[in-house]
Amino acid sequence: MSPSPPQPRGLFSGRDRSIKIFLAVTVVPLVLYMAFWTLFPLIWGFALAFFEYSPRRAGGPILGLGGANPYVGLAHFQAMLNFSSDAPKHVRQFHTALKVTIIFAMLVVPLNLSITLPLAVLIESIHQRLKPLFRTTFFLPVLAPAVGVAIMWGFIFHPQRGLLNAILGKLAGHLVAINWLGDPKLTVFGIPVALFAVIVAYIWQDMGYNLVIFIAALQSIPPNLKEAARIDGANAWQMFWKITIPLLMPTILLASVLTMISAFQVFDIIQVMTDGGPRGQTQVLLLHIYNYAFRYQKMGWAAAVALVFFVLVLVISIIQSRFLRTQWEY
Amino acid sequence: MKKLLVVITVLLLAVLALSACGGKATPTQAPAAEKPAAEQPKAEQPKAEQPKAEEPTAAPTQAPPAEKVTLRVWTHQNNAFNEGYQALADKYMADHPNVEITFETFDYDAYIQTLQTAMPAGTEADVLQMFGSWVCSYAEGGNLDVVPESVITLDDAQAKIMAAPIGGYICDDKLYGIPQEFNIEYGAVLVNTQLADEKGATGYKDGWADWDEFIQDAKKLVETQDGVMTRAGFNFTAADGIATMFHSLILQYGGQYLQDGQYKVTTPEGQKTLALMKRFIDEGLVDPVLFNDEENWVGDSYFEGTSAIGLVGPWVIPEYSGDYPDMVKVTQYVRLPSVGEEPLFAAASGWGLTVSANSKVKDVAWDFVKFVTLNADNATEWNLASGTLPALKDNVSGDNAKKLVEQFPYFEPFLDLLQYGRFEGHFPDRDFVWYEVTYPEVLNFLQGNATADETLKTIEDAVNGSF
CATH class of the missing domain: 3.40.190.10 (Periplasmic binding protein-like II)
Structure with missing residues (x-):
């Protein structure tokens, strides 16, 4: 009996036909959706970085590239490396924005973690019934729209009508009108006070996320480890440093990476509170990208900065994850 | 499975190609339009060349399609x-x-x-x-x-x-x-006449003959407490105010900031302009740290009563009349003095x-x-x-x-002024010149952080760099 010749197999034939159909029906729309809304803009943004592109100019026949929107190769990236004092204004603004963004992220990450981690431990240590109340209270600002938060903090920092100056005035016994958000001469250790002010507003809104993450991680630490430590005579401080912190390292890594990425992406709070001022002291990279893409129509330059921004976040995330990698498992 | 992958890839490429071609849709095919382009008469299809004056199709009021x-x-x-x-x-x-x-x-x-x-x-x-x-x-x-x-x-x-x-x-x-x-953003200012009358700053009634008279009046309207300015006499330090005043005064002094396709303000006229603007600060008419575009913006500040005289265009009156009807009643626009023979001003x-x-x-x-x-x-x-x-x-x-x-009675002083308006000029990006260069650099100078020479050079280089 000779074996029957193999039948030609169609795309949706065979034993796993139903699986293939299911995959096609469920995956294809998602792939198309991703391609249209994610992949194409990414490719487009990448391509623009090599053109002097402005959407106001008609340009060449293919997507407006070429012609009045000429190909400039690596010119934008070369310009970014021009650190001389006579560099064009947009290049100098990019350098400022890069510096401000890095300072912002470097301040936000440790400040956020040093507030949220102890706070999470405190909340975990209180009575079971009160925990939801505190968790909700600290998470509420996360739900508030960033623009609303920015406006509220703008009022708090207002030089004449602000709550902060009113309190300081009461304490000092005379009128205080410090322009926290607008005086370029105000600095602490060389860092502008306006930047600290927006960091306060940013952390106030953002810390709820990390708090929830840390509370969940604390709850997952096996109680027998702490019990064993207690039997061995460890005090609360030692348990925190020797048990809680090491076991939380993966979570701390996750929280720090997420916080750093989120800090690098800060935009709305700064745009509303200071719009990058005073004198660019709070001008972060995303605001710089937004201004050059949509206010000044230099989309090629904005796309090049966005590409640098992407690489920067990627590199720092990799370094951070390597640095904080841990072998702890429980 | 490979075939499935091929199908998905083809679909992906098709979507990318379609998205690239998406721009070819005619305007009337957009969702907001209710009538399709197909309904348009052929005679009205776009032409590269403009219709000549004598062509009847160019006057549809007489012969509507x-x-x-x-x-x-x-x-x-x-x-x-x-x-x-x-x-x-x-x-x-x-x-x-x-x-x-x-x-x-x-x-x-x-x-x-x-x-x-x-x-x-x-x-x-x-x-x-x-x-x-x-x-x-x-x-x-x-x-x-x-x-x-x-x-x-x-x-x-x-x-x-x-x-x-x-x-x-x-x-x-x-x-x-x-x-x-x-x-128009320059040429006349908002004046709180009730306050001016109370403080005896009545020069506004006949118009200020020169800047000395103006400064004298504006000084009377300033209020401070514990060394802090709580009311500005003359708030001109918002972005539009600074940028238009800077360019308008250069024109009044007889200068031209656009010459042969180049932007030039490192001139005697530029120096005189900054000197006059700095004089307003030195005379204590406004604190540029507390009053600028970000804090105490002139429109808000004037109608809230923290600025007595404000430099801003007449469009603010309808904008604020709903919330500040009483303030609008005591508000009058009064022409500013001119440093030149004609009250020239730059207009956008x-x-x-x-x-x-x-x-x-x-x-x-x-x-x-x-x-x-x-x-x-x-x-x-x-x-x-x-x-x-x-x-x-x-x-x-x-x-x-x-x-x-x-x-709009407040239009009256402006109507006579309009003849002196000069188009501010073509810049590759006017907003960049106004808000990213002129305003922050002049404000920085007024706040005492840079000299006039440095400021003019920085502005000139930055603007020319944008051409």
């Missing part, structure tokens, strides 16, 4: 402006039953972004509201239609329309739209209408634009509805001007 035409109009969201447009559109549609005008409005920031993304894709409306200083950058990109001579010639437009507003719409000696308003053109180069109904579009902008009565109707100063010379004096002053 018989077939149904949908005209899409894009404007930014400003209730007063858009009510004015709607009233004129209703009137136009009553005269032209075959034309249906649909408005699509956008928040100001979203409008700029929508224009930028829609134009390369060719999905913009037929008629586009534009601010004069934007026009040339879109026109040079080939996105706007040149005004047909049948609507108005360039010479006629310059004869009929005030120099500053029309200046923004002329690019390389071609006219790309028609302004409806004269945007004004809002007006243009027609997309992609429009398939250009004739109807231009006819509507002509109806709204060049008919003196219609133009006045829109100025009255929107609370804006007229761009048409005919409406700066005569009966229509009287109507405007009756409804």
Whole structure:
């Protein structure tokens, strides 16, 4: 009996036909959706970085590239490396924005973690019934729209009508009108006070996320480890440093990476509170990208900065994850 | 499975290709338009060349097309402006039953972004509201239609329309739209007359003869507590105030900041301008750290009572009259002194209408634009509805001007001033020059962080670097 010749197999034939159909029906729309809304803009943004592109100019026949929107190769990236004092204004603004963004992220990450981690431990240590109340209270600002938060903090920092100056005035016994958000001469250790002010507003809104993450991680630490430590005579401080912190390292890594990425992406709070001022002291990279893409129509330059921004976040995330990698498992 | 992968890849490529071609959709196929492009008469399909004056198709008011035409109009969201447009559109549609005008409005920031993304894709409306200083950058990109001579010639437009507003719409000696308003930010100031009378600063009544008189009055209106300024005598330190004052004073001193395609302010006129502006600070009329564009912005500050005299255009009156009716009652616009023989000032053109180069109904579009902008009565109707100063010379004096002053008494000092307005000039990006260079650098100088020489050089280099 000779074996029957193999039948030609169609795309949706065979034993796993139903699986293939299911995959096609469920995956294809998602792939198309991703391609249209994610992949194409990414490719487009990448391509623009090599053109002097402005959407106001008609340009060449293919997507407006070429012609009045000429190909400039690596010119934008070369310009970014021009650190001389006579560099064009947009290049100098990019350098400022890069510096401000890095300072912002470097301040936000440790400040956020040093507030949220102890706070999470405190909340975990209180009575079971009160925990939801505190968790909700600290998470509420996360739900508030960033623009609303920015406006509220703008009022708090207002030089004449602000709550902060009113309190300081009461304490000092005379009128205080410090322009926290607008005086370029105000600095602490060389860092502008306006930047600290927006960091306060940013952390106030953002810390709820990390708090929830840390509370969940604390709850997952096996109680027998702490019990064993207690039997061995460890005090609360030692348990925190020797048990809680090491076991939380993966979570701390996750929280720090997420916080750093989120800090690098800060935009709305700064745009509303200071719009990058005073004198660019709070001008972060995303605001710089937004201004050059949509206010000044230099989309090629904005796309090049966005590409640098992407690489920067990627590199720092990799370094951070390597640095904080841990072998702890429980 | 490989075949499945191939199918997915092909679909992916097809989507990318389609998305790239998406821009070819005709404007009338956009969701907001109710009538498809197919309904347009063939005679009205776009032509590269402009219709000649004697061609009858160019005057649809006399011979309106018989077939149904949908005209899409894009404007930014400003209730007063858009009510004015709607009233004129209703009137136009009553005269032209075959034309249906649909408005699509956008928040100001979203409008700029929508224009930028829609134009390369060719999905913009037929008629586009534009601010004069934007026009040339879109026109040079080939996105706007040149005004047909049948609507108005360039010479006629310059004869009929005030120099500053029309200046923004002329690019390389071609006219790309028609302004409806004269945007003015310099020349006269808001004065709290009640406060001025109380403090004996009454120079405003006859007008200040010179800056010494002005400073004397403004000083009387300043209020401080514990060394902190709680009320500014003269708040001129917002972004528009600083940028327009800087350029206007250079003109008044006899200078020209645009010379042979270069921006030049490192001049004696530039020095004198900064010296005068610094004098306002040194005389204690305003604290530029507490009063600027970010804090105590002039409009808010004036109507809240923390500035006694404010440098800002008359558009703030309708904007604030709802919330501050009592303050509006005691407010008067008073002309500022001039340092030159004529009170010249730099002006940023004004809002007006243009027609997309992609429009398939250009004739109807231009006819509507002509109806709204060049008919003196219609133009006045829109100025009255929107609370804006007229761009048409005919409406700066005569009966229509009287109507405007009756409804907006604060326009009176401006109407005489308009003849001294000079278009601020074409910059590759005017907003960059105004808000990213001039304002922050001059404010920095006024705050005492830079010398006049440094400031002028920084501004000049930055602006020339943007050309």
